[in-house]
Amino acid sequence: MTATLRHAGYVLGENPVTAFAFTLFFLFVLCAALGPALAPYDPLASDTAKALTGPSPAHWFGTDQLGRDIFSRIVVATRLDLGIAMTAVALAFGIGALAGLAAGYYGGWIDRIVGRAVDTIMAFPLFVLAMGIVAELGNSVANIVYATAIINLPIYARLARAEANVRRSAGFVDAARLCGNSEARIVFGQLLPNILPLMMVQVSLTLGFAILNAAGLSFIGLGVRPPTAEWGIMVAEGASFIVSGEWWVAFFPGVVLMAAVFCFNLMGDGLRDIVDPLRRT
Amino acid sequence: MTSDRPLLAVDGLRKLYPVGKHRIWGRGAAPSLLHAVDGVSFTIGRGETVGLVGESGCGKTTIVRLIARLLDASHGSICFDGLEIGKIPARHFGLAPPRAQIQMVFQDATDSLNPRFTAFRAIADPLLRLRRLSGTALRARVEEVARLTGLPPELLSRFPHQLSGGQKARVGIARAIAVEPRLLILDEPTSALDVSVQVVILRLLQDLKRQLDLSYLFVSHDLNVVRLLCNRILVMYLGHIVESGPADRVFAAPAHPYTQALLSAVPKPGFAGGRSTRIGLPGEPRSPIDPAPHICPLYGRCGRATEKCMVDMPALRAIAAGQFAACHYPITDPAAEPQPLAVNEPSAEDDYRDLALGQRGQNP
Amino acid sequence: MIGNSNTVPLLAVEDLGIEFRTRSGTVRAVDGIGFELCRGKTMALVGESGSGKSVTAYAIMGILDAAARITSGQIVFGGLALLQAGEKAIAEIRGRELAIIFQNPRTALNPIRPVGKQIADVLLRHGNVTAAQAPGRAIEMLAKVRIPDPERRARSYPFELSGGMCQRVMIAMALACAPQLLIADEPTTGLDITTQAVIMDLIAELAASQNMATLLITHDLGLASEYCDHIAVMHAGHIVETAPMEALFAAPHHPYTAKLIAATPGGAPSLDALVAIPGALPDLRRADLPPCRYSERCERAAPDCFDRPLRRRSVGDDRRVACHFPL
Numbered sequence: 001m002t003a004t005l006r007h008a009g010y011v012l013g014e015n016p017v018t019a020f021a022f023t024l025f026f027l028f029v030l031c032a033a034l035g036p037a038l039a040p041y042d043p044l045a046s047d048t049a050k051a052l053t054g055p056s057p058a059h060w061f062g063t064d065q066l067g068r069d070i071f072s073r074i075v076v077a078t079r080l081d082l083g084i085a086m087t088a089v090a091l092a093f094g095i096g097a098l099a100g101l102a103a104g105y106y107g108g109w110i111d112r113i114v115g116r117a118v119d120t121i122m123a124f125p126l127f128v129l130a131m132g133i134v135a136e137l138g139n140s141v142a143n144i145v146y147a148t149a150i151i152n153l154p155i156y157a158r159l160a161r162a163e164a165n166v167r168r169s170a171g172f173v174d175a176a177r178l179c180g181n182s183e184a185r186i187v188f189g190q191l192l193p194n195i196l197p198l199m200m201v202q203v204s205l206t207l208g209f210a211i212l213n214a215a216g217l218s219f220i221g222l223g224v225r226p227p228t229a230e231w232g233i234m235v236a237e238g239a240s241f242i243v244s245g246e247w248w249v250a251f252f253p254g255v256v257l258m259a260a261v262f263c264f265n266l267m268g269d270g271l272r273d274i275v276d277p278l279r280r281t
Numbered sequence: 282m283t284s285d286r287p288l289l290a291v292d293g294l295r296k297l298y299p300v301g302k303h304r305i306w307g308r309g310a311a312p313s314l315l316h317a318v319d320g321v322s323f324t325i326g327r328g329e330t331v332g333l334v335g336e337s338g339c340g341k342t343t344i345v346r347l348i349a350r351l352l353d354a355s356h357g358s359i360c361f362d363g364l365e366i367g368k369i370p371a372r373h374f375g376l377a378p379p380r381a382q383i384q385m386v387f388q389d390a391t392d393s394l395n396p397r398f399t400a401f402r403a404i405a406d407p408l409l410r411l412r413r414l415s416g417t418a419l420r421a422r423v424e425e426v427a428r429l430t431g432l433p434p435e436l437l438s439r440f441p442h443q444l445s446g447g448q449k450a451r452v453g454i455a456r457a458i459a460v461e462p463r464l465l466i467l468d469e470p471t472s473a474l475d476v477s478v479q480v481v482i483l484r485l486l487q488d489l490k491r492q493l494d495l496s497y498l499f500v501s502h503d504l505n506v507v508r509l510l511c512n513r514i515l516v517m518y519l520g521h522i523v524e525s526g527p528a529d530r531v532f533a534a535p536a537h538p539y540t541q542a543l544l545s546a547v548p549k550p551g552f553a554g555g556r557s558t559r560i561g562l563p564g565e566p567r568s569p570i571d572p573a574p575h576i577c578p579l580y581g582r583c584g585r586a587t588e589k590c591m592v593d594m595p596a597l598r599a600i601a602a603g604q605f606a607a608c609h610y611p612i613t614d615p616a617a618e619p620q621p622l623a624v625n626e627p628s629a630e631d632d633y634r635d636l637a638l639g640q641r642g643q644n645p
Numbered sequence: 646m647i648g649n650s651n652t653v654p655l656l657a658v659e660d661l662g663i664e665f666r667t668r669s670g671t672v673r674a675v676d677g678i679g680f681e682l683c684r685g686k687t688m689a690l691v692g693e694s695g696s697g698k699s700v701t702a703y704a705i706m707g708i709l710d711a712a713a714r715i716t717s718g719q720i721v722f723g724g725l726a727l728l729q730a731g732e733k734a735i736a737e738i739r740g741r742e743l744a745i746i747f748q749n750p751r752t753a754l755n756p757i758r759p760v761g762k763q764i765a766d767v768l769l770r771h772g773n774v775t776a777a778q779a780p781g782r783a784i785e786m787l788a789k790v791r792i793p794d795p796e797r798r799a800r801s802y803p804f805e806l807s808g809g810m811c812q813r814v815m816i817a818m819a820l821a822c823a824p825q826l827l828i829a830d831e832p833t834t835g836l837d838i839t840t841q842a843v844i845m846d847l848i849a850e851l852a853a854s855q856n857m858a859t860l861l862i863t864h865d866l867g868l869a870s871e872y873c874d875h876i877a878v879m880h881a882g883h884i885v886e887t888a889p890m891e892a893l894f895a896a897p898h899h900p901y902t903a904k905l906i907a908a909t910p911g912g913a914p915s916l917d918a919l920v921a922i923p924g925a926l927p928d929l930r931r932a933d934l935p936p937c938r939y940s941e942r943c944e945r946a947a948p949d950c951f952d953r954p955l956r957r958r959s960v961g962d963d964r965r966v967a968c969h970f971p972l
Binding site: 170171174175178180181185193 | 396
């Protein structure tokens with residue numbers, strides 16, 4: 001464990017971009033964890049007298065059309081957005097990787113079934129599929145999570161399947177059999193650790209997609225309902241004010257959204273470097 | 282007397298693979314079968330090193346996997362120390378008691394080590410699964426085995442990509458001997474190593490055999506190494522054992538034409554005359570798919586063949602003390618001229634059939 | 646201008662040095678090596694992995710990796726200084742006068758082109774054939790390397806052929822324009838013993854019939870003995886000894902050569918007679934490498950070996966040794 005931490009320190013030290021991404025991620029997690037405690041104002045408190053005031057020392061990011069402090073809303077929304085994204089990705093990764101591993105290792109009818117399921121999902125434009133699922137099941141955070149998880153599942157399944165397929169004929173699999181490992185142990189104990197590094201990169205990319213997905217759904221009204229603070233809704237609400245010059249209502253949530261996706265993408269390589277022992281010298 | 286019983290007795294072993302496209306309807310004739318191993322019988326005694334040589338397609342890899350119980354045979358029996366292990370299906374063998382007694386050192390140490398496991402974890406794997414060791418007992422045994430194979434203990438925390446070729450080979454050997462096997466299968470253990478490292482590893486294998494009272498099945502394409510390490514050798518061709526006997530005798534006086542050709546192809550350092558004394562095998566190997574059971578596998582390439590070789594499959598017969606060859610006209614005198622022959626090239630049909638069934642040609 | 650004399654060497658390498666820039670430092674892969682090869686002769690560059698033999702071959706062909714830098718020396722082929730010649734001049738002779746066959750034949754061939762077409766490509770680029778004549782000549786080349794049923798095989802893809810057949814195709818491609826020098830980089834690694842013999846015999850026969858010089862890169866002393874007149878032994882980027890084959894085995898002059906011969910299973914009567922080579926290859930990234938790169942492993946090393954500059958010396962008939970205290 002300490003070796004891993006030391007190696008993590010080395011990786012972060014070597015690559016400032018990765019270090020920056022991890023710091024940013026840490027800040028986001030802090031925001032999500034502490035949420036309301038960090039917000040200077042109540043995100044739901046409306047004060048129409050102060051509606052649509054620009055950025056000022058009192059309101060760093062300005063106020064929206066109902067006089068709510070945008071900065072506070074953004075901070076509180078972090079918990080929701082990050083929560084949705086991480087839960088969805090955890091689900092997609094968990095189910096997808098397992099299905100893909102089994103399909104790649106055992107082949108046969110497992111492979112065929114998983115393959116057809118994945119093909120079915122991928123036959124749809126993924127965002128449209130998410131829209132359809134949420135529209136059918138109803139607007140709720142849980143449904144957004146399920147929809148996002150489903151549309152991100154195929155990537156993991158295909159990745160895991162391809163990797164398992166390549167490695168199942170590797171010498172160490174036979175060696176593991178000679179050591180008395182059962183097939184299940186080989187799949188989870190020997191193969192899974194090998195495909196994990198590649199999946200790590202995919203996880204970070206998918207986190208970005210998931211956030212964009214949740215925000216996109218909210219943008220078109222199929223996601224979280226107002227007055228809940230969520231980055232996508234805030235951008236949607238602020239969009240109508242750009243033309244009339246109140247740019248800050250949409251701008252700041254948009255920038256934070258962008259920063260989050262950016263941060264996750266940058267983290268991907270760093271994560272892989274930490275997790276993959278082949279990178280250690 | 283149990284001490285007279287051979288450690289491993291293989292009898293009539295056959296492994297057949299169906300080839301050809303699946304038909305969803307039209308269940309006409311039975312599918313064609315590729316005879317990877319076609320009736321192989323041999324024994325390995327206690328403390329013996331038996332060499333298994335042959336070229337690609339001869340079936341030695343399949344035999345190795347059958348004996349290591351990674352694969353199930355189609356016919357025949359595998360008897361280990363009196364126990365019929367061939368009857369235990371391969372997928373259940375991991376839990377069977379004899380699992381620890383038969384272990385294997387793989388050809389490519391890099392490929393046979395999990396890239397995500399440290400050397401320690403790799404060596405500990407069989408101890409965890411088969412001996413249920415843990416904690417200090419586990420650590421002690423791993424370090425003991427590492428010492429036996431000449432692996433410095435500080436290397437145990439390294440990953441395979443941080444180790445040299447020779448060190449990886451030692452890890453592979455350490456893992457194989459950790460559970461105190463009786464039979465060690467060595468599948469080309471030094472072919473990926475430089476000459477200087479090879480000497481060290483071969484010496485190590487020799488020492489371990491004495492110290493731990495092991496028997497070896499040594500599979501190699503390098504006849505020079507086989508000659509140095511093995512008591513007895515088995516020569517395989519197209520799924521059959523064509524010759525067997527004490528290593529010295531077979532090398533000095535090969536009885537089977539294939540063995541003779543094989544030996545003449547080995548270049549000798551310092552000797553330039555190999556080409557002039559070369560005994561070649563013209564043509565290509567016969568197809569291993571649905572081979573005619575009454576034709577000698579070498580027929581068509583053999584300079585000593587006659588009509589008899591086409592109608593009567595030769596069985597392994599004693600030539601001299603301990604030496605057996607499956608040939609109607611064995612070379613009892615290496616200087617004798619080959620008999621007049623009617624060499625039939627395998628028909629073009631064999632070739633076409635290979636391509637039609639999607640088989641890669643076995644041709645040199 | 647390619648000379649035709651039999652006395653002037655066809656290929657002369659002199660004081661060649663090659664470095665590789667890598668993330669972990671500069672690897673001095675080859676340092677001050679030199680040898681000559683005359684028309685129609687065969688020579689082996691023998692060494693273990695990391696000795697620099699393949700790098701030398703690639704340098705001669707001009708196909709070194711982009712990270713490589715030639716730091717010193719000269720390669721003269723048929724009167725042409727290869728290192729100074731322009732890309733155009735090299736491209737003209739490469740494939741026509743100078744040919745190479747590689748280690749893993751199946752990966753060295755284009756997997757999506759029939760082999761007949763690949764041979765025809767070489768002929769069209771370098772030979773004086775028209776597009777109409779090329780396919781026929783390609784089939785002739787396949788027959789020359791004794792591939793059975795050449796008309797049909799010319800339409801095959803590499804994955805349909807066995808390793809030995811792919812190597813024959815490579816030989817056909819290399820010899821299509823009757824080059825003066827063939828470099829064979831471990832051409833039989835991975836092939837069966839009988840296939841190896843057949844392929845090497847084929848190369849030897851074709852080389853003899855065309856009076857073609859052969860440079861064989863190999864780690865196998867047995868192979869080098871059987872097919873080459875001269876052997877150059879390489880260690881850690883140096884050529885430690887060059888000698889005619891029989892003389893080398895009868896009386897090696899360099900300690901490494903002697904150890905290498907003693908470690909080769911082919912010649913030893915028993916396992917106990919084999920001798921391990923002590924030590925390991927020095928790390929070629931070090932800045933403080935001694936002038937003799939074998940000195941740290943050598944039992945005969947004297948203080949001189951670690952600082953006195955090393956020069957190749959002639960010792961007897963057509964032999965050279967790079968050692969201060971040869972055997």
